[in-house]
Amino acid sequence: MSVTLTTVALTKIISPIFSDLYKEAKGAVREGLSRWSTNAGIKKASTALSRLEKVKTIWSPEEETSLRQFYYPSKLKAKVPYGEHETIIDATNIANLPDRNIVIEGIVGQGKSIFMRHLATSILCASPLETIPVFIELRTISSKRTLNDTVFLFLDSLGISGNQSTFDYLADSGRLTLLLDGFDEIPSDCVGDVIFQLGNIQTRHPDLKIIVSSRPRNHIQNTTGFQVLELVKFKETDYDPFISKLINSKTKRFDVVEALNDSPDNIKGIISTPLMLTLVVIVYQTEKEIPSTLSEFFEKLFGTVFTKHDRLKAGFNRQHFSGLSERKLKQLFDTFCFMVIQSGGTRSLDSNTFESAFDNAITYAPECKCDIESFRNDIVKVACLMVEEGFDTTTFLHKSILDYHAAAFVKNLPDSTAIEFYSSAFHNHRLWNNVIDFLKSIDSNRYYRYFVVKLLKKPVIQLSKALQNADKSVLVSYLDENFPNFTFDFENYELKTIGPFSNIGIEFYARIGDALTSSMPDGFDDGFDHSELDKAVKLSHRQVPTLTGQCITLRQYIEIFNPTTLWTELLELETELHHLCIKAQSEISREKTKEGLFKEFLIQAPDADVLDTFF
Secondary structure, three states, rough: OOOOOOOHHHHHHHHHHHHHHHHHHHHHHHHHOHHHOOOOHHHHHHHHHHHHHEEEOOOOOOOOHHHHHOOOOEEEOOOOOOOOOOOEOOOOOOHHHHOOOEEEEEEOOHHHHHHHHHHHHHHHHHOOOOOEEEEEEEEHHHHEEEEEHHHHHHHHHOOOOHHHHHHHHHHHHOOOEEEEOOHHOOOOOHHHHHHHHHHHHHHHOOEEEEEEEOOOOOOHHHOEEEEEEEEEOHHHHHHHHHOOOOOHHHHHHHHHHHHOOOOOHHHHHOOOOOHHHHHHEEEEEHOOOOOOOOOHHHHHHHHHOOOOOOOEEEEEEOOOOOOOHHHHHHHHHHHHHHHHHHOOOOOEEEHHHHHHHHHHHHHHHHOOOOHHHHHHHHHHOOOOOOEEOOOEEEEEOOHHHHHHHHHHHOOOOOOOHHHHHHHHEEEHHHHHHHHHHHHHOOOOHHHHHHHHHHHHHHHHHHHHHHHOOOHHHHHHHHHHHHOOEEEEEEOOOOOEEOOOOOOOOOHHHHHHHHHHHHHHHHHHOOOOOOOHHHHHHHHHHHHHHOOOOOEEEEEEEEHHHOOHHHHHHHHHHHHHHHHHHHHHHHHHHHHHHHHHHHHHHHOOOOOOOHHHHHO
C-alpha cells in the first residue's frame, strides 16, 4: 500500500473509473450516476471510500486508526483433502487471490474483518484502479434490511442512486468487487434469504467478484460457486513482526517476545490469532507476566483493560460510574453478556436490546444493582470492552468478549443449573456454540460430564454403528430415522431443494446435514446420467407413493449414486467425536480418582480428641 488513502489522493485515483462508468451508462442509470460527473460528487465518494481503512481497535479503542499503521499481512491457505500438501497464498494484494468467488474462513479473533478491510484498501491502492470495493458488514442485516438493501445503502454513501438497476449496471461492468464481512453474524432467521440473494447475484452477474468472510461451519462454505480459503494461524515466528506494529521500543518489544516464547504451552496454544496475541501483550504490559492458564488470563484481562489507563497515572484512582467494585462489575458484565446471547442478541446492540439484557441481568443479580447509563459508561468509557457506534448502537469490541463473559457466567453456576444450561445449549448449538468453545477450557469437567458424555456420546455411538460395516442399507436406515421424509427435489433435471433437515438445532445433526449438502456435487454434477436419475425417481415413488414430481429419497440417492464424499465426511465426523468422547471419559475418571484421594485424606485427618491433647 504505497498510496495514502486521503480524500485528495483518492479523488485523483478514482476519477478516471468513475467518469468512465458515468459516460458509458444510459437512461435512468446514467441519471442516477450524475453526481459522478462532477468533482464534488467524486470527492464525496472518495471521502466515503477512505473510511474503509479507518478502524477502532482494542489497542486504541478511543479513536479510529489507519489500517496502514498496524496491519500485519495475513496468509491464506486453500482447503485440500487430508494428506495433500497445503498451498500458502500471499494475501498482501487481492490480485494474488484465485479468480473466482471466495469464502475467507477464520476462527474467532483471527482478523477476518481487518483482512477484509485490507482487501478493500488494496483494491483502492492498485495502480491503475480497476474495481470499486463495496464493503458490507453483514451484521447490519435484519428482517427489515436485506442484503440488497445494505448494498444499495453503500452505493448511496458514494453519492449515487442505490437501486437494483444501478447495481446491475455496475456489477455487469466488471468494475465492482463485493466484500461481505461476517457471514456468521447474520441473524439466523435471515441466513436463508441471504443465501438465496447471493445465488441470485451470482447467476445474474457471473463476472462480479464476491468475497465473503465467515467462521468455520457456516452455510456459506457449502454454497455453490465459492472456494474456501483459510486464514493461516500465527506461529512463534509471527510474534516479533506483529508486535513491532504495536510497540515501537525495541527493548520493550524484546521483553514481550521473550515472555511469549517462555509462556506455558496452554497459553502459547491460544496465541494463534491477532486478537489473542494483542490481548496477551496488553495483559503482560500491566501484569509484567503472562498468566499460566487460560482462565487466569481472561480473569486478568478484565481487570487489565478496566484499569489500564489509570495504572499509568501515579496516584490516580478512577471512580467507577456505577459505584460497583470491580468484582461486582465483572459479575454484572458476565450476567449481562449471558442475557444478551440468551435473548438472541449479537455483537451490536440497539438501545432496546441493551436495556432488555441489562434489566434481566439486574433481576438475576440484584446485589449488583446500578443504573443502566452508569453501567454503560463503565463498560464503554472505562473498560473499553464496548464502543458506541452511531446514534443507537453499542458494540462489543470483539464478539469473543461477549462469548467469553457469557461462558464465565455459566462457569459460576451451581451444578444443578449448569446441567440445565448444557442441555439447552446442546439442543441449540447456533446460539451457544461459541460459548461452549470457551467452556471447554474454563469449565472442562462439567463440559465433559454434562455435555459430551451425557448428551453427545449416545448419538456418536449410533453413528458409529451405522458406519462400521460400510453397509449402505444400515446407513440409509440411520439417516431415515434422523432425517425423516428427506428428499432431493428436481425440476427438469435441475436440483431445486433438499430436506427437510431434522434436529439441526443440535450441532451433531447439523454437521451430518452439512455432509449431505456437500455430498451433492458427487452425484448431481453437470454431467450426471439422466437415465440414472429417472431410475432413482421411479424407485423413490415406488418406495414412497405419496411423492410427486422429480423427487429422490435418501435411500435411492445412496444406493444408486453411492456418494463417496458423504461416506468420507461422516467417517471423519465420527472419528473426531469418538476421540472427544474417549477424552471426556478419561478426564471424568481422573476427576473421580482425585475425589477418592481427597476423601482418603479426610479420613486420615486426626480427630478432635487427639488435637485436644496438644492444647
